[in-house]
Amino acid sequence: MRAYLARVDAVLVQAVIAAALSFAHLHDLASAAGQDGWKAWAYPVSVDLLLVAAWRRLRTGRDRAAGWCWFLVALIASLGANIATAGLLDLDDVPDWLRILVAGWPALAFLGGTLLAHGGEKPPPAIPDEPPPVPALRPSEPEPAPAPAPEPQPEPTPDPAPEAAPSGAPVPAALVEHARKIADAHQTRTGDPIDTATLRARLGVPAPLAEQIAAQLT
Incomplete structure (x- = not known):
């Protein structure tokens, strides 16, 4: 513990001495460049x-490029003042370019301090849009059973030929007359009377009706 305190005390004393010397050099340079009174004391501050x-910007890790840039600017200003007051520069006859740098330093320092204080801040996270509602999942419905194949319909059978009229029913006279002409023509051509099968075929009537007509022809 004592070793730690001794180390801390040595570092603190060294920092105070370095800061005091740098402060005095900056004050002397500003005073030699024409900044007298309280203004000369404001430059080291x-x-x-x-x-x-x-340095704080470098420690936070945000926008380290800007932190290094302004850290080097301030370090060069402090180091330049220390070297200039080491006898390399005649403080009684400061060159014009150095007077210009000293006079323009407040504006440069104000710009750097503003950028370091307010630059590199992360914007607040955007509130994501509300996602669309997810439709409720319904239990999967069973697929409908395929419709049974239609049964083959029996082909319609042609209507049977009209049954012959009962034997007692009278045969139309026109049909009998037509049958007689057919029978006469057949007998003339063949020399034989027409039979019932041939008469039925020529008239296109059922067999019972053909027999009834043949009976009336005899």
Whole structure:
């Protein structure tokens, strides 16, 4: 525990010393560039705050490219002030380009701080649209049984020939006369009287009716 506290104390003391020296160098450079009074003291505060904001962005892991960019900008400003005040630059005769950089630093620091504070924020998750209702599943209905094949219908039988009129029924005179002409023509041609089978075939009538007509011809 004591070793841990000793290590923490050494790191804290070193950080305070480094911050104080960097703060003083930035103040001296700003004062030499024409920023006197409270303005010279505000420059180191601005640089250190930009360093802290960029470091926090790197720690969060969001938009690390922007964090590294502004961290390097602030680090170059702090490191440049430390080197410039190390005797390499005549603070009594600061060049114009350095005066321009010092005068433009507040606007650059304000831009970087704003982007680091408000940039890279994840938008709130969009509320997904309500999914359409899922239709209720109904138990599968059995498939209807196939309709039985129609039974073959018996072919209609032709109507039987009309039965011959009863033997007692009178035969039409016109039919008898027609049969007589057929019988006469047959006898003239063959020399023999016409038989019942031939008469039936020539008239196209049932056998009983042919026999009845043949009986009337004799």
